[in-house]
Every structure is written in structure tokens, then in C-alpha cells.
Amino acid sequence: MTAAQVTSILPDGDVSMCNPQMDADERVIVSLGYKQEFKREFSLWTTFCVSFSVLGLLPSFASTLWYGMGYAGTAGMVWGWIIAMLFIQCIAMSMAELCSSMPTSGGLYYAAAVLAPPGYGPFAAWFTGWSNWIGQVMGAPSVNYSTAAMILAAASINSSTYVPTHYQTFLLTTLLMLMHAIISSMPTKWIAVFSSYGSIFNVIALIIVLITIPAATTNSPKLSPSAQVWGTIYHGTSYPDGVAVLMSFVSVIWTMSGYDSPFHLSEECSNANLAAPRAIVLTSAIGGVLGWFLQLIIAYTVTDIRAVLDSDLGQPFASYLLQVLPPQTATAILSLTIIAGFSMGQGCMVSASRVTYAYARDDVLPLSRLWKLVNPHTHTPVNAVWLNCFIGVLSCLLILAGDLAIGALFSIGAIAAFVAFATPIAIRVFVVRDEVFRAGPWHLGRRWSRFVGGCGVGFVMLMIPVLCLPSRTMGKGGLSAQTMNWTCVVYAGPMLAITIWYIVDARKWFTGPKVNVEHHMLGREGNVVIGVERKDGEGEGGGGGEEG
Numbered sequence: 001m002t003a004a005q006v007t008s009i010l011p012d013g014d015v016s017m018c019n020p021q022m023d024a025d026e027r028v029i030v031s032l033g034y035k036q037e038f039k040r041e042f043s044l045w046t047t048f049c050v051s052f053s054v055l056g057l058l059p060s061f062a063s064t065l066w067y068g069m070g071y072a073g074t075a076g077m078v079w080g081w082i083i084a085m086l087f088i089q090c091i092a093m094s095m096a097e098l099c100s101s102m103p104t105s106g107g108l109y110y111a112a113a114v115l116a117p118p119g120y121g122p123f124a125a126w127f128t129g130w131s132n133w134i135g136q137v138m139g140a141p142s143v144n145y146s147t148a149a150m151i152l153a154a155a156s157i158n159s160s161t162y163v164p165t166h167y168q169t170f171l172l173t174t175l176l177m178l179m180h181a182i183i184s185s186m187p188t189k190w191i192a193v194f195s196s197y198g199s200i201f202n203v204i205a206l207i208i209v210l211i212t213i214p215a216a217t218t219n220s221p222k223l224s225p226s227a228q229v230w231g232t233i234y235h236g237t238s239y240p241d242g243v244a245v246l247m248s249f250v251s252v253i254w255t256m257s258g259y260d261s262p263f264h265l266s267e268e269c270s271n272a273n274l275a276a277p278r279a280i281v282l283t284s285a286i287g288g289v290l291g292w293f294l295q296l297i298i299a300y301t302v303t304d305i306r307a308v309l310d311s312d313l314g315q316p317f318a319s320y321l322l323q324v325l326p327p328q329t330a331t332a333i334l335s336l337t338i339i340a341g342f343s344m345g346q347g348c349m350v351s352a353s354r355v356t357y358a359y360a361r362d363d364v365l366p367l368s369r370l371w372k373l374v375n376p377h378t379h380t381p382v383n384a385v386w387l388n389c390f391i392g393v394l395s396c397l398l399i400l401a402g403d404l405a406i407g408a409l410f411s412i413g414a415i416a417a418f419v420a421f422a423t424p425i426a427i428r429v430f431v432v433r434d435e436v437f438r439a440g441p442w443h444l445g446r447r448w449s450r451f452v453g454g455c456g457v458g459f460v461m462l463m464i465p466v467l468c469l470p471s472r473t474m475g476k477g478g479l480s481a482q483t484m485n486w487t488c489v490v491y492a493g494p495m496l497a498i499t500i501w502y503i504v505d506a507r508k509w510f511t512g513p514k515v516n517v518e519h520h521m522l523g524r525e526g527n528v529v530i531g532v533e534r535k536d537g538e539g540e541g542g543g544g545g546e547e548g
Contacts, residue, residue: 049199054258056344062317063146068251073234074299076248087459092284096277100440103266135416139348147341181389198343357381429453
């Protein structure tokens, strides 16, 4: 690691305003307006590990199998994943470019404030931040709910008389939340080590599953014909086939929504403006390829989609395993998925706590003075961790109201994350001139930056209404409370309230990200900080600058 790599986003005058005793990473964060408060004990590898743990391919796939398989069957799974991943990779690369330029734990929220048109920075930050916060805070509860459901499904497999209750699911989910909060309150180095082992286990478990299922399947023949897998649409919805395939993207989007974690960990990462964007791109790319392999295995081995979806176990992945594997092998695979799910929930808790800390640091949240404190012993935002845990446990009370209520709440995760991802990218692509945005050492170059970002934003605009479609068309009986998709209500409702809050009150005191050192680097007049003209040719280059 060299100082030139880390500080290449700074013009010559900026570096001299920093304390010469600062290391390269601290110079970068000071140039963005913040003092160094965390220990930089995350490397590229450990940052990637946290991100990949949040991604949690195996448990995420198990949790969303109903969407990927239930809407369009095997053809939707194999084709849908490829198509969606191409656009998701565009979003990831555009996000990495922003991260390299502005490696702060505020992430997308900070970038939106800096890049927005003059006077609109505070609202852009407010809207992006709250959308991202909603998606982040609901991450750990939704993952832990799915993990708890798999644990109880495993118990049902081994005891024909046992039927899990909502109360038991709630208690088990709460226990998982408390365990993750305790781990997330530890020193950064310990969290990094735990994340490393968790990520390694996730990869090993995924490889075991990819090998075991086709090798141990009881099907005869073991694999379905390719023409059937790639060419047959399962009509799990009354929409046209094309719309059904788009609806199956929900599985991909929910699974691939954790690659922003390195952005939020960038203040704890060494060589952040290279390591963090590389971790973003690696997470999305490796996760996309391995996830598609898993989709292929499931698509080629499933024999009865309807039986998988309608099983009494209440967990489609467990039903699928029992359909294609001997009971003991199915239980072993499910156990690996449960452990991977625990690691994924831990990654979600860590990432969400850093987002909460970043927003509290800027006084966005009520009682921010409490949530922005960094524990002097662990050097981690412990108060933010336990705030998220408390909110998560409260949200899990909806488990007691039944599957519809809990599903409606957790379905906001995908759309909330997508909106937060796309907002600063859209500003960068469609509003900001190249003279305002100074690229970091990892960049796409002028030629590809707008094209790649535009593709990603266009995909988000297409998918937002698709994510709000009910599973079936209205038909003769119309929609009921049991059949409508509540995503638009449970996401748009809070966001509307937050927007009204800004218009009525918050705009009087919220000015965007609050810097805590004197020097500023990026931005526009009327927003957070003052822009600096870029030298001619700076930021140009091809294929990710340092090749993330």
C-alpha cells in the first residue's frame, strides 16, 4: 500500500492542510470533513468477508426460494438470475466508484448530499439516508426470522408430531438478535476475525451444497433435461410470462443487497478508497456467479415445484431438500444453511450499526447524541448496535400476527435498499458534471461511468413497480388484504411521513452530513461543502482505474 494510491483523490492543496503525522487513510477521511474515530483494522479480505456474510448466498437463497421458483419456475430461475445480475453488477460498480471518491461510513447518504444540485443536498441526504436506514435495520431481523424458521423446520423434520408456533419463532428470533448484538459490540478486530470465519464457512457450505445435491440426489435420472429447465415457465402467477420472470427477480435483488456493506465500513478499513470499492465489486461478482450455480443445481434437480411450495413444513428450501435427498443428508444440508444464516445475520447487524452511527453523527436520528457515541473500550458504536437490536426485536413482534404481517414488514428491505442505492448514482449520472465529481483511484472512467450507472438506475426504475405487484392479478374477485402486496404501503408510508417531517420541520435544522473538522473537499455551494475544481483529465481512464 502506498500513500499515492490512497491520496490520489486529493488535489495538491488538500494534502498540505492535513497534519503531516497523519497516515494516508486519515488524510483521506479528514479531507472529507471527518476526524478519524475508528481503528482501521479491516483489510480488503476482512471487509469482503463482512460483505459476503451479509450477502449470505445460501441462507438468502433458502429464504427467497418461493419467489425465484414460485413465480416463473426453473426458466425464471436460470434466465432471471443472469439478466438481473448484469444490472445489479452495474449498480455495484457505480457504487464502488462513489465509495472510492468518498470512503465514509455515511456511504450513499454522504454521496447524495455532496453531489445533489445546489440547495438540494440536505433533502437528497435525508431521503437517501432514511431509505437506506430502513433497509439496513430490517436486515438482521428478517434474516434471523428466516434462520429461526429453518431451525424449527429442522426440528419438524426429525419429529413428525412437532409443529412450530409463532410464539416459539419469535423467542428464537429474539435470541439470535441478542447474540448478534453482543458479538457486534466487541472490538473491531474481534468482529473482523468472526466475520472472516463466518465468510469462509459460508463459502465452504455453499461449495458442499453445490457438490452434494447433484451427487446424492435420489432422482432418476439425477438431472432434468436442459430443454425443460431452460424453456418451461411455471405459471405460479396469472401475469404474462415476461412479467412473471421480472417478478422472480425479487429473489436475486433480496439475495444481492448486501454488497454496500464495505461502503459503511470504509472508515474502519485500511487503504479504504481502494480496498472498500474492490470489496463491493468482488462481493457482487463472486456472489452473482456462485448464486447462479446454486440456481442451476436447484433448477436441474427439483421434480415437483408445487409440492415444494405447498409443503406443510412452511419452508420451501427444507421441502425441496427432502424431495431430492435422503432425510439425513437433507438435514445436514439444512444445518449448514442455518449456520450460514447465523453468520449472515451477524454481518447485517454490524453493517446496520455503522449506518446508524453515521446518521446519528449528523443528528439525523432522535437522541442522536446517544447513538453516535463510540465506546472507549471497544472503539465500536455499541449504543447504535443495541438501538438496532431493540428496534429489530420490536419489529419481530409482528411474527405473532401471522405470516402476512411479518412478510409485509420485511418485504421493504429490497425496495428500500434499491432506492438508496440508485439515488446518489442517478444524481451522479444525470445531474453532476464531470468537473464537480472527482473520481477516486478506483473508477470507471468518463466513457463508462455514465453508461454503467444509467443501466443500473434504469433497472431500479423498472423494478420498483414490479416489487409492488401482488402475486396475482385482480381477476373477478379483486384483491383482498390477504392477497395484495403490502410492500408499497409499508415502505411508502414511512417514507411519506419522513418527507413531510423534512418539509415541515427538519429542513430548518438539517443541513446534511455534519463535518467535524475544519477542512472540506467535495460538494457544491448551498449544500454540505464547497466544490473544488478538478484538474483537466483527472478521473479519466478505463476499466476501474486501479482495476477494482
